[in-house]
Amino acid sequence: MSKIGLWVITFVLLATTIAGCWSVHELDTLAIIMGTGLDKAEDPDKIRLVAQVAVPAELGGVPGEGGGGGAKATTLAITTGYTVRDAAQNLSRYFSRIAYWPDMQILVIGEEAAREGISPLLDFWNRQEQPFRSLWVMVAKGEAKDIFAAEDYLEKISAVGIAKLINESGQASLTRKSRLLDVTRDLASPGVSPVLTRIEAVDQAEGKKRIRVAGSAVFRGDRLTGWLDESATRGLLWITGEVQSGAIVVQCPDGEKRDVSLKIRRAKSQIIPEEKDGRIAIRVEIDVEGDLGDQTCPINLTTPEHWRSLERRQAAIIENESAAALRLAQEEFQTDIFGFGATIRRKFPREWEEMEQSWDEEGFPRLEVTINVTSKLRRPGLILQPNRSR
Amino acid sequence: MMENEQITLPQLTFLWVWGIVATGILYFPTTISRHVVEDAWTVAVPFFLAFGAMIAWLHGVLGTKFSRMTLIGICETICGKIIGKFLGLILVLWFLFVTALTLRLVGEFVVLTIMPETPLIAIVLLFMVLVAYSVRHGIEVIARTGEILSPVSYVAIAVVVVLVAKEARFENLLPFMAQGWGPPIRAALTPVSFAATTLGALMFTPSLNRPRLLKLSLVLSVVVVSTAGLMIESMSTMVFGAARREIMFLHFDLIRLIKLLNIHLGLQSIFMTVIICGSFLQVSLFYHLTVVGLRQWLGLMYYRPLVTPLGVVIIALSVLLFENILEIVDFMDKFLPAASLTLQVGIPCLLLLGARVRRL
Amino acid sequence: MxxxxxxxxxxxxxxxxxxxxxxxxxxxxxxxxxxxxxxxxxxxxxxxxxxxxxxxxxxxxxxxxxxxxxxxxxxxxxxxxxxxxxxxxxxxxxxxxxxxxxxxxxxxxxxxxxxxxxxxxxxxxxxxxxxxxxxxxxxxxxxxxxxGTRGWESRGVQESVVEMAVRGPREGFTETLRTNTSLLRRKIKNVNLRVENMLVGKQTRTTVCLLYIKGIAGNKVVEEVRRRLEHIETDAVLDSGVLVEFIEDAPFSPLPTVYLSERPDTVASKLLEGRVALLIEGSPTAMTVPTVFMEFMISSEDYYSRPIYATITRWLRAISLLATLFAPALYVAAVTFHQEMIPVELLLRMAGAREGVPFPAVLEVLIMGIIFEILREAGIRMPRPIGQAVSIVGALILGEAASRAGMVSNPVIIVAAFTGITLFAISSPELSFSLVAFRVFFVFLAATFGLFGIVTGALFTLVYMVSLRSFGVPYLSPLAPIILSDLKDTLIRAPWWAMLLRPHFTGGQNPARQRFLLRPRPPAKK
Amino acid sequence: MLLLLLLVFGGIIALEAPGLVRKQMWGELAAFGFLLALGMALSMAQMLDIPLPNPTKGIEALFKPMADAIDKVLMVK
Structure with missing residues (x-):
């Protein structure tokens, strides 16, 4: 029994002697990277990596001291390399500290780099042992570097601000929220092409640059092919059933040019592949519920006719938006961003095998897609009609 | 003479659950992804369950038939001194190999996921000191440790599955059986070959308190494993879809996804804890089997003196066995089933046949 | 040898x-x-x-x-x-x-x-x-x-200082053996309560009282206790603490394997569970054996307050146990190995706090831990009025000033204080002080192997605890081996009418504690 | 490093061997010695980078026909 002492001694001795503290990184030896941008470098074979690094001394520690004070909470490092890993390694030329990646919030890919394919740029993040998969991945209009030059309204660290921004505008169905996981999953699955958030830096008052979410970036395979604006993005989201909330503006049923906005409560969609005259076609069933948001026309909208007409108008808008997105994808980009191929594969695995080869080139552009929208309005809010109404 | 130890059947069940699945949680999804993606869950439930239960039942039958002796004793009784000794040696060496293999699997996992800069040997060494300490205390202590760890670990795994359910997309499971029966069965062979290690339970049948229920206990552990496998496999496919082919430790990756209350909460550390606890039990179990088997084979009285030197051999072997992790996965996928099934199903079948022929 | x-x-x-x-x-x-x-x-x-x-x-x-x-x-x-x-x-x-x-x-x-x-x-x-x-x-x-003319000046029966309780009897043992046995006799008015006297100590000839309830306590255990007592051949046994060291199963164990109590009600309940109690002349502390780990996590008050409340406090104690064992180690592991365990915002703050601190995190934690233990020791040994001053000065000066001077980072102070407080949330002083050793052990492992080290260390401890026995009873029962009926009195405290059986290992030969179906119900309506 | 290894082996011998001698368990002692020598040889060889036959390769060679047969039966490429 007294051998326990010996065992413990062995244990601790072993631990302390053999483990010469290999993986030890004290907090003050780390450069905590909050966001990364990837661009093409001047040298066409190389990648330029922009890392936004937090400056911890400016971010707390002893309260009341430091914090604010005008000093910037982040600093930028720019390196180049042949691969992401290589570029990341080169950071140690600039920083006296070890680059620490796991808390990275956003990965911004420059437009040009995205056109050459994003798979090689994403490999590094998926391979790491740290929790990266819920990282936001997005495409910047222009260069990723410029994104980090902009400031956030509230957050000291703009990367954190952008991450929150994407979450918010994704919620409002203004863009496709794309985490690393989603992108990887889409890239790996046959019959789906990824769509990523697109952001840009714009000039705002006081000569400051601010970040704006600007629709989505469409990929074919892993290459960027084009953009979807906000309404086309929502068209895409209607079809894939990812709309969570947002507002639809329709014309007032009284015939004048006045608007009524409808609040989206709930939306879901079903993509149903069917066999139609020996060919496979897709039927999309979109189911939307909404509330009356506000109205600018002075009539009573809560009458049954008006109510139904609002529902019809809502359906029409949704149909238009989806059809626009569909047209863009089928004719202009020729890439299956809706995952129609994947649904076909699930239902008709054998037929899919024949179609898979030329799906993006032939199958998808010629695919017959019908969109049916069921639209419902549920509640008018807490007032029934505006007080000026007739 | 066995050391005077008694383990109960729930303890045996818990032990074998870990014996089959501890490191398997990490590696089975990887080997399975090589063959099937959408149908990965079918590997767990019809196929693994059926084959695993059959094999466990076979071992149970053999064990209850000769409940007074250990596997080595059974070999010698049925096949006579010389052939029996030979079979016994093969089995002991096999379990030695399995111990080293599992030890290596744990080590690789720890290095790859949480201690990337630490050499494998340091991890393996520390782990082995721990395991050797528990093996010296005997199967009873290992079993009890298993009893106390298992409920906690199950809950942890279930919680993970529930938390990740938000990311799951059911349609990723379709199409169903597009590739036919071959690939899922082939994929099931790796888990089944681990399930076949239930043969090792016969090394300590004499210390069971109710040996008659051995069959039930072994089959039950296979059932538990298959339900866990069903959860994990279906969840991995539902979350990752086709991307699961690309991922090394699927389950670990699942946990990396969970963001509770918008923070990562260190869930992967909890998962890692569960894995280390489970594989501790697994390695201890196999190590103990090997030591006890070796003691039997040499006809010695005590196994304790053999523990430390055998530990050194196992550490050395575990480092020696494979060059890199790809070899490990390849081996587990391709050659492990063949070897395991030949030795752990073939030999018991032969033994039962021999017993029938010699009317024992 | x-x-x-x-x-x-x-x-x-x-x-x-x-x-x-x-x-x-x-x-x-x-x-x-x-x-x-x-x-x-x-x-x-x-x-x-x-x-x-x-x-x-x-x-x-x-x-x-x-x-x-x-x-x-x-x-x-x-x-x-x-x-x-x-x-x-x-x-x-x-x-x-x-x-x-x-x-x-x-x-x-x-x-x-x-x-x-x-x-x-x-x-x-x-x-x-x-x-x-x-x-x-x-x-x-x-x-x-x-x-029989014994009679000397003695302390009256007072409440135990070590084991405080809000509910429950206020009396505690005194230094007088007879008083102590009478306190127990008064609680268990049963001829089966056997009180055997033994003299221990060659020089001191101290009377040791062996108490058990015949028919409930296992004969083997009683025999074993008697054997171990007779075996003792030493000069002096001045307090139960000395006796414990002579009869313990695992003398080098950092964990206590003999339960000590100053409360007659606690000892009485142990007796009723089939344990054996030892009272020693001149000591207000009674010992009970066999002892399992769970006993140290339970306070006598649990049995007098409402079951749900008692259950919650037991969970709190369990959490405190884990926290006091692992908090410093986890902190070290998280800060030096696994920063991804820490939420971003907190990580940035902690990084800010660590900026410019000269020592590695391990050293910080160890130093603060040692300082805390010294403060505690100083507070106990000092006369009460000074003791309080010591802790206030210590806390203020060392905590506030040290962090301001940038010698330690704020989070470490929080961790040290937290571990200190959680230590006191565990009801048993014996257990709580022996945990300090484990804590240091874990910190060392965390500093070298991170989380992996902590887990292996915890497993090591677990295996050790599982292998311990106290008078033949597995130390971790009823958790390992699991005894289902005993689980009613571990992390949960079932209502009294539901605890039908005595603990398996101590009262197993006479298991029934009470009649089935004692649950109170409102009178049925006719 | 080599020294450390020797130290470990010395420790193991010092821990186990005296007990075995005292209790006169010669069989155990022999097995102990043999296994320890084996372990020592293996670890020394590894430390000094002496190539050793890899048991995995042996198992793979031995069971390759069977593994191929399984693949064939189940019609996996």
């Missing part, structure tokens, strides 16, 4: 003190006895030897011996000396011929004390008087009386 044993033996032989033929039987002659008593007891100022003679013609000589301060003087004067000197004269003269009959007469009609026994060896005489009894020798007899 052998070598040391031999040396010890020869040393023991030399120092063996023979108490002047103490084990010899008493002599018939009073003078011989008196001489022997004198030589043995020597010139002790607190030993009173009072010679007298009784009978009408004072024909029978005798003497009594007592230890001043241990006896109740009034009993000796009124109930022994008074009757001997006066009432004895009223007895017929022929009632007192020298010899056996006098003895009988004195015993039957003169000595007015409740406890009276005849003894035949000098050893017994000495044991008696040294426990506060009075020995009475009469000429012509090879026996002496031991009259």
């Amino acid at each position: 052998k070598f040391w044993k031999r040396i010890w033996r020869s040393a023991a032989r030399k120092t063996k003190n023979d108490p002047a033929g103490g084990s010899q039987p008493l002599s018939k002659s009073l003078a011989v006895n008196l001489a022997r008593v004198r030589t043995i007891l020597g010139e002790n100022s607190d030993i009173d030897i009072r010679e007298f003679s009784i009978g009408k013609r004072q024909q029978v000589a005798g003497f009594l011996v007592l230890v001043d301060g241990l006896v109740d003087k009034s009993i000796v004067n009124d109930n022994i000396l008074q009757p001997l000197l006066t009432s004895a004269r009223l007895v017929e003269p022929d009632g007192f011929p020298p010899g056996k009959r006098v003895f009988q007469q004195v015993k039957e009609s003169i000595l007015a004390v409740g406890h009276l026994e005849e003894v035949y060896t000098m050893d017994e005489v000495l044991d008696g008087i040294l426990s506060g009894d009075t020995a009475i020798f009469l000429d012509g007899n090879e026996a002496a009386f031991i009259a």
